[in-house]
Every structure is written in C-alpha cells, then in structure tokens.
Amino acid sequence: MSVYWIILFLVLLFIELATVNLVSIWFAVGAFVAFITSFFTDSVLIQLLVFVVISVVSLFITLPLVKKFKKKEKIVPTNLDRVIGKEVEVTKEIKSNHYGEVQVFGTTWTATGEGTFKVGEKAIVDKIDGVKLIVKKEEKK
Secondary structure: OHHHHHHHHHHHHHHHHHOOOOOOHHHHHHHHHHHHHOOOOOOHHHHHHHHHHHHHHHHHHHHHHHHHHOOOOOOOOOOOHHHOOOEEEEEEOEEOOEOEEEEEOOEEEEEEEOOOEOOOOEEEEEEEEOOEEEEEEOOOO
C-alpha cells in the first residue's frame, strides 16, 4: 500500500507545483504521513484515517498563515469609478427617459435621470450605465 501513498504524494505535489495557488499541499502532507504510517501498519483503514486527519489538521493550522500572507486584491478605482457620488453640472437639459449632458472633471458625459434637470443645475452621479451617467437630484442641506 505504501506505493500508492507515494504515488498520491507525488501527484498532489505535482498539482501543487503546477498551480499558482495553494490547492493540494495539505493533502500531499497527509499522503506523505500516510506513506510513513504504511511501514508500521498494514491496515488501510488506519492509513486512510491518518491521511484524512493530517490533511485536515495541516489545513487548519496553515490556513490563517496563508490568509495573512496571501496577496489581497486591492480595488483600484478607474476613471469611471471616481465619478460616482460626485457633484456634476448639467450642460444640456435632462428630462425623464431622455438624455442630456453633464460636465464632470472637465469632461462632458451623456446623462439621464429621474425628473428634469435644467442647464446649470447641480446633480449627483448615482451610477454608470455603459457610457452614460445616471444622475439624481442634489440633496438639500
């Protein structure tokens, strides 16, 4: 049975080396310990139990370390993301379900929104729909 454990260990190790993420290292450790256990007992049930227990224990021991050192994806706002929530000036009248234009960061955008927005009126960018801004009335303070 020890041959099967060493083959499983090598396959899992190969999978781990072939991928960028940690996906099978814990099971490779479990297979290696089960391989060592196979020298002391012929019971497949005990070897399988050692494999499962060691795999789970090594997973739970190393998981906090992996989370700590794993690179967290940082969301970098793009030019589009930064206009959401910003105050804009209406440069072409906007009516319900009709497009107008607004000026934001020196750029003219096509915009729409609920209600009517007169030229020169201020609005807030609520969201982006494709290449159009959805604006809402500026809240009174």
